[in-house]
Amino acid sequence: MNYPELIVFDLDACLWDQEMYAMPALPSKKVYGDLNGKGEGVTGVMSGRHKISLHKGSLIGLQNHYENAYDGPNGKTKIALASSADTPFAEEIGRAALKMLEVVPGYTVWDLLMRDWDGKDVNQIGRQPPLSSNKAKSHFPFLKRETGVRFDRMLFFDDCNWGDHCAAVSSGCKEQDSDLGVVSVRTPYGLGEREFNQGLEKYDKHFKENNLS
Numbered sequence: 001m002n003y004p005e006l007i008v009f010d011l012d013a014c015l016w017d018q019e020m021y022a023m024p025a026l027p028s029k030k031v032y033g034d035l036n037g038k039g040e041g042v043t044g045v046m047s048g049r050h051k052i053s054l055h056k057g058s059l060i061g062l063q064n065h066y067e068n069a070y071d072g073p074n075g076k077t078k079i080a081l082a083s084s085a086d087t088p089f090a091e092e093i094g095r096a097a098l099k100m101l102e103v104v105p106g107y108t109v110w111d112l113l114m115r116d117w118d119g120k121d122v123n124q125i126g127r128q129p130p131l132s133s134n135k136a137k138s139h140f141p142f143l144k145r146e147t148g149v150r151f152d153r154m155l156f157f158d159d160c161n162w163g164d165h166c167a168a169v170s171s172g173c174k175e176q177d178s179d180l181g182v183v184s185v186r187t188p189y190g191l192g193e194r195e196f197n198q199g200l201e202k203y204d205k206h207f208k209e210n211n212l213s
Helices: 011-015 056-066 088-098 109-116 139-147 165-172 193-209
Strands: 006-009 030-034 040-047 050-052 078-083 102-104 154-158 183-186
Touching: 006 011, 006 056, 006 139, 011 078, 011 154, 040 088, 040 102, 056 102, 056 109, 056 193, 078 088, 078 109, 078 139, 088 109, 102 109, 139 154, 154 165, 154 193, 165 183, 183 193
Parallel strands: 006 078, 006 154, 154 183
Antiparallel strands: 030 040, 040 050
């Protein structure tokens, strides 16, 4: 299978199960549990009475990426985030949760993001200028600039419950030389294992049908 050079995750109701704008406080308390058979670690963080947890497909995908399962003859897959968090406080809550939720015991989502980019924060979180609510106009052009990855080598997951970001990004972020854009998958009920595998298969088909190399 041919894997994307960059897998991009939306946060709210996609990577995890909550909307950050609805959270009342910065997460503080950690909830421990089984990390998909990899040992006991932080499976949730509490914002007031609300628990923020990764969806199953998110955790599986991140764990596989931690183990370099998506690296192949076409290079090394990396990950990044594109989230239009409503307010600066929502962004702050999201960033705090990323630094607490674990992929494997002792290793957080944020640790994994930083590993891929040698400690550089390439993630596009929020909608404060220069970002906006339009990911096709701001988040993805900035991601391409920061990572150097072509649009047609990206895979994007988004719940699309507040607008079809997937369609906007796929149609609005294309390479001039190939007229091909970002491969995207909608996850209206959160990123499950089925949706994650569907994304990998969709990208592989895109790669083969367009003779990418």
